[in-house]
Amino acid sequence: xxxxxxxxxxxxxxxxxxxxxxxxxxxxxxxxxxxxxxxxxxxxxxxxxxxxxxxxxxxxxxxxxxxxxxxxxxxxxxxxxxxxxxxxxxxxxxxxxxxxxxxxxxxxxxxxxxxxxxxxxxxxxxxxxxxxxxxxxxxxxxxxxxxxxxxxxxxxxxxxxxxxxxxxxxxxxxxxxxxxxxxxxxxxxxxxxxxxxxxxxxxxxxxxxxxxxxxxxxxxxxxxxxxxxxxxxxxxxxxxxxxxxxxxxxxxxxxxxxxxxxxxxxxxxxxxxxxxxxxxxxxxxxxxxxxxxxxxxxxxxxxxxxxxxxxxxxxxxxxxxxxxxxxxxxxxxxxxxxxxxxxxxxxxxxxxxxxxxxxxxxxxxxxxxxxxxxxxxxxxxxxxxxxxxxxxxxxxxxxxxxxxxxxxxxxxxxxxxxxxxxxxxxxxxx
Amino acid sequence: xxxxxxxxxxxxxxxxxxxxxxxxxxxxxxxxxxxxxxxxxxxxxxxxxxxxxxxxxxxxxxxxxxxxxxxxxxxxxxxxxxxxxxxxxxxxxxxxxxxxxxxxxxxxxxxxxxxxxxxxxxxxxxxxxxxxxxxxxxxxxxxxxxxxxxxxxxxxxxxxxxxxxxxxxxxxxxxxxxxxxxxxxxxxxxxxxxxxxxxxxxxxxxxxxxxxxxx
Numbered sequence: 001x002x003x004x005x006x007x008x009x010x011x012x013x014x015x016x017x018x019x020x021x022x023x024x025x026x027x028x029x030x031x032x033x034x035x036x037x038x039x040x041x042x043x044x045x046x047x048x049x050x051x052x053x054x055x056x057x058x059x060x061x062x063x064x065x066x067x068x069x070x071x072x073x074x075x076x077x078x079x080x081x082x083x084x085x086x087x088x089x090x091x092x093x094x095x096x097x098x099x100x101x102x103x104x105x106x107x108x109x110x111x112x113x114x115x116x117x118x119x120x121x122x123x124x125x126x127x128x129x130x131x132x133x134x135x136x137x138x139x140x141x142x143x144x145x146x147x148x149x150x151x152x153x154x155x156x157x158x159x160x161x162x163x164x165x166x167x168x169x170x171x172x173x174x175x176x177x178x179x180x181x182x183x184x185x186x187x188x189x190x191x192x193x194x195x196x197x198x199x200x201x202x203x204x205x206x207x208x209x210x211x212x213x214x215x216x217x218x219x220x221x222x223x224x225x226x227x228x229x230x231x232x233x234x235x236x237x238x239x240x241x242x243x244x245x246x247x248x249x250x251x252x253x254x255x256x257x258x259x260x261x262x263x264x265x266x267x268x269x270x271x272x273x274x275x276x277x278x279x280x281x282x283x284x285x286x287x288x289x290x291x292x293x294x295x296x297x298x299x300x301x302x303x304x305x306x307x308x309x310x311x312x313x314x315x316x317x318x319x320x321x322x323x324x325x326x327x328x329x330x331x332x333x334x335x336x337x338x339x340x341x342x343x344x345x346x347x348x349x350x351x352x353x354x355x356x357x358x359x360x361x362x363x364x365x366x367x368x369x370x371x372x373x374x375x376x377x378x379x380x381x382x383x384x385x386x387x388x389x390x391x392x393x394x395x396x397x398x399x400x401x402x403x404x405x406x407x408x409x410x411x412x413x414x415x416x417x418x419x420x421x422x423x424x425x426x427x428x429x430x
Numbered sequence: 431x432x433x434x435x436x437x438x439x440x441x442x443x444x445x446x447x448x449x450x451x452x453x454x455x456x457x458x459x460x461x462x463x464x465x466x467x468x469x470x471x472x473x474x475x476x477x478x479x480x481x482x483x484x485x486x487x488x489x490x491x492x493x494x495x496x497x498x499x500x501x502x503x504x505x506x507x508x509x510x511x512x513x514x515x516x517x518x519x520x521x522x523x524x525x526x527x528x529x530x531x532x533x534x535x536x537x538x539x540x541x542x543x544x545x546x547x548x549x550x551x552x553x554x555x556x557x558x559x560x561x562x563x564x565x566x567x568x569x570x571x572x573x574x575x576x577x578x579x580x581x582x583x584x585x586x587x588x589x590x591x592x593x594x595x596x597x598x599x600x601x602x603x604x605x606x607x608x609x610x611x612x613x614x615x616x617x618x619x620x621x622x623x624x625x626x627x628x629x630x631x632x633x634x635x636x637x638x639x640x641x642x643x644x645x
Binding site (some may be wrong): 174198244248251252253256258259260261262263265266267284288289293294298299300304305306308309313316317320321 | 448484635
């Protein structure tokens with residue numbers, strides 16, 4: 001509705017134009033600060049380059065430059081109606097050197113710095129042009145009024161004239177000139193200024209979008225991450241479906257077979273029939289029961305149904321069936337996604353199994369908690385065994401690590417010779 | 431016995447019905463979900479209800495939840511929950527508080543027709559039936575409460591059989607013990623678990639539940 005109503009309103013009267021004007025002013029005040037920051041970052045970093053301190057200062061200032069990006073994106077978003085996606089969050093590597101490396105290696109920080117430098121120049125040009133055109137336009141438009149305060153000047157012919165001189169000896173005075181000025185004023189104010197003002201704002205917006213948004217590569221990584229996340233969830237859902245189909249189909253059929261064979265044997269128990277027939281029936285029932293047991297193991301290896309009832313329930317059952325004493329502490333307030341629950345469950349199962357088989361320990365502590373302000377699930381398995389776990393020795397640890405990495409999770413091992421062994425799985429909680 | 435069945439697999443529902451009616455029992459309702467079964471209780475109350483644990487809509491532990499609902503609405507009716515897997519959490523939910531007339535068995539136990547019918551009869555009579563697999567898990571090292579650490583291996587095997595619902599005579603036969611020896615073991619178990627002499631058989635159930643509390 002609004003769009004339609006404003007269609008025939010000159011650009012001068014549109015809100016959009018004045019918000020772009022406000023943007024130019026805001027940039028005029030902000031750009032010097034950004035420029036100073038950028039120069040400071042470069043000169044401090046360069047002058048202290050030989051020392052580690054110089055690198056860390058530069059790293060910290062580059063990380064700080066991201067705030068400039070945030071401010072600029074907010075400004076273009078609110079005043080220019082141009083939404084710029086934020087670049088991916090900085091992943092800070094652990095340790096002091098990690099801090100330096102992640103700061104100096106942050107493309108988004110460097111690009112924000114580039115915007116401070118380039119933006120300073122473009123802002124000067126853009127704001128000054130816009131302001132000049134508007135002031136000139138308004139000046140011409142009101143010429144007829146303020147011309148009366150111009151000083152009197154003597155023309156060559158000796159007459160006293162008031163008004164601006166154009167060329168030699170032509171003075172803009174009188175109604176005709178007032179009209180000419182007014183016409184020029186209208187041209188500047190209502191046609192040229194809005195076009196220049198808005199066009200420059202668009203260019204400024206494009207510069208911000210180009211330097212402060214995500215890059216092609218970052219967008220690609222994001223889309224790949226999204227696709228991978230879909231794949232992981234899809235695979236998990238498919239496994240759950242297979243397990244359900246086995247439960248509703250084959251397992252039920254096998255139970256029915258075993259039940260009917262049992263029924264037949266029970267009815268024939270008192271009858272006078274050859275022993276070998278009875279043995280045949282007993283054998284068939286035994287095979288059906290064995291198949292059922294095998295299938296049960298297979299199905300729970302695919303994806304235990306009990307996970308559907310919550311990771312806590314599933315882990316409790318796992319701990320109950322463990323071959324050694326396990327104390328379980330579970331402190332998640334809400335349920336993770338099904339795929340995360342499944343990964344956490346299978347890791348716990350494998351790690352408990354390893355602890356029982358290889359650690360020679362007597363007790364295991366299994367803890368599930370959150371970290372990083374609830375953004376991370378941390379599952380740790382601690383045993384009091386002999387330690388010395390070698391991930392490369394085919395203990396399945398590498399497989400678990402790969403499984404965790406599928407969702408950007410990590411697996412850390414601390415297992416000095418002589419123990420204790422603590423293995424920590426970290427999975428993101430969205 | 432008069433029996434109601436809730437089982438979502440049509441094959442098993444029909445199989446169970448045939449098995450039970452073939453032995454002179456009456457199947458008063460055979461439905462494929464817990465809600466219909468609870469609704470059928472309004473018109474026809476059976477002696478015992480057989481519930482499949484995993485049924486639509488979720489399908490996770492509908493059977494356990496229906497069993498708990500039945501305990502409050504129909505405390506006199508026996509409830510047997512059948513499951514493809516035995517989970518200790520489900521068992522502790524099911525047996526918490528008031529365990530009499532309740533059973534929890536692996537689905538394949540129905541193949542042993544004699545024991546299955548006997549288990550049904552025991553549940554209908556108000557006894558407790560626990561699957562040996564649950565008992566095995568509960569007896570496993572992880573779940574041993576303090577009192578249990580003090581039990582001798584012999585006492586543990588007696589308790590295990592007790593938890594499966596065996597009578598003293600049954601335990602005698604299984605462990606090749608005299609009736610007096612079994613009696614002695616049971617008394618030792620009760621005292622080590624701190625169960626005061628009260629209502630005879632009830633203590634047997636309490637002894638089993640001692641683990642469930644810690645599961």
